[in-house]
Amino acid sequence: xxxxxxxxxxxxxxxxxxxxxxxxxxxxxxxxxxxxxxxxxxxxxxxxxxxxxxxxxxxxxxxxxxxxxxxxxxxxxxxxxxxxxxxxxxxxxxxxxxxxxxxxxxxxxxxxxxxxxxxxxxxxxxxxxxxxxxxxxxxxxxxxxxxxxxxxxxxxxxxxxxxxxxxxxxxxxxxxxxxxxxxxxxxxxxxxxxxxxxxxxxxxxxxxxxxxxxxxxxxxxxxxxxxxxxxxxxxxxxxxxxxxxxxxxxxxxxxxxxxxxxxxxxxxxxxxxxxxxxxx
Numbered sequence: 280x281x282x283x284x285x286x287x288x289x290x291x292x293x294x295x296x297x298x299x300x301x302x303x304x305x306x307x308x309x310x311x312x313x314x315x316x317x318x319x320x321x322x323x324x325x326x327x328x329x330x331x332x333x334x335x336x337x338x339x340x341x342x343x344x345x346x347x348x349x350x351x352x353x354x355x356x357x358x359x360x361x362x363x364x365x366x367x368x369x370x371x372x373x374x375x376x377x378x379x380x381x382x383x384x385x386x387x388x389x390x391x392x393x394x395x396x397x398x399x400x401x402x403x404x405x406x407x408x409x410x411x412x413x414x415x416x417x418x419x420x421x422x423x424x425x426x427x428x429x430x431x432x433x434x435x436x437x438x439x440x441x442x443x444x445x446x447x448x449x450x451x452x453x454x455x456x457x458x459x460x461x462x463x464x465x466x467x468x469x470x471x472x473x474x475x476x477x478x479x480x481x482x483x484x485x486x487x488x489x490x491x492x493x494x495x496x497x498x499x500x501x502x503x504x505x506x507x508x509x510x511x512x513x514x515x516x517x518x519x520x521x522x523x524x525x526x527x528x529x530x531x532x533x534x535x536x537x538x539x540x541x542x543x544x545x546x547x548x549x550x551x552x553x554x555x556x557x558x559x
Contacts, residue, residue, distance in 0.1 A: 304335060315339070329353055332516065336509060344464040345503060349513075351455050352499040355448045356492055356514055358521030365389040367539070369522045373529040374537035382526035383519065390515050398514045401437030401497035402507035404476075405469045412472065421475045437473075437494025438480055445489050452495040456502055465502040473498045 306313040314322065315334050322331065326340065329350035333341040341349065361367050369386030377385070389395070404424065411420035428435055440446050453470070460467035473490060481487040490498070493514075500510040529537070540546065 303338065332513070336512075337505075342464065344459055344462060348455055348459050348464065348499060349503060351452060352496045353513065353517045355452055356496055356517040358518070358524065359492075361525065363521075364394050365518060365522060366525045369526040370529040371537055371539065373526045374532075374534050376535070379523075379526055379530060382530070383522050386522035386526065387515060387519060390511075390518060395514060395518070396511060397436040397491075397493035398497045398500070399507045399511040401435075401494050402501045402505075402510045404436060405472050405497060405501050406507065408472045408476075409468055412468075417468075417472055417475050421472065421479055425476070425479055435476065435480065435488075437497050438477065438490055439488045440491040443491070444486070446491045446495070448492050449490050449495050452499060453490070456498055459502075467502070469501045470498050 304315065306316070312319040315338055317334070317340075322334075326334070327346060327350065330341050330346040332353075333339075333346060333349060358366070361370060365386040368389050369382045372385035373379070373382040392400075408417070408420045408424050411423060414420075415423070425435070453474075456465065456467070456470050459465045460470060473494060477488065477490055496514065497510060500513060501507075505513065
């Protein structure tokens with residue numbers, strides 16, 4: 280061993296080692312578990328799961344009203360059926376015998392920018408419009424932002440749905456946010472921006488373009504002060520419940536190696552006709 284290496288080891292203190300994974304989240308020692316400073320035995324029975332999520336990621340316990348609003352959003356997004364790619368992938372993985380953990384990780388792994396990312400993207404849009412509105416007001420800021428989307432030929436994340444003319448999760452969640460605006464729990468500016476986006480998107484159309492689950496949960500999360508990236512994480516936590524349920528159901532069915540479409544059907548082939556191999 281080189282002398283420099285020996286000297287480095289010699290001068291490394293115990294504190295250097297224990298600080299390697301320093302954390303403000305949890306404090307663990309024999310017989311003691313503290314989470315953000317709270318003894319776990321005091322949290323058990325007094326703190327709901329939504330409040331626990333808040334505590335762990337934000338460092339403080341929420342008010343009852345904040346926890347209740349967060350829970351409504353988490354409940355709303357748990358599942359959207361086997362046609363959702365994350366659910367379908369988890370179910371297929373379960374039939375391949377990878378175990379429940381493998382099936383769940385397969386499903387969660389599909390929750391990226393395209394499938395599962397619209398909530399975070401909508402939170403970012405709401406935050407951008409909020410900043411723009413400080414100078415021009417909400418209506419003008421929304422008009423400007425929509426003009427940018429149209430110029431770039433991009434859809435507005437969090438609005439419209441392939442299956443639902445009006446997402447059944449929209450109204451109860453927006454109503455819950457509005458109630459907490461009245462109660463003074465949240466400010467309501469981002470709610471007003473989302474409603475104005477919805478209004479302007481519908482202008483001149485035969486059919487409206489209402490908020491979908493990504494849009495309404497984005498409103499909840501940004502009103503509660505979560506960063507957009509945490510909004511993505513919260514959606515994953517929520518949808519993991521549905522992934523777990525579907526993976527378990529498929530595991531219990533006993534079916535093996537279930538493909539994307541039922542046999543004897545096969546995917547449409549659009550390649551070259553059969554042709555001979557050219558030999559040298």
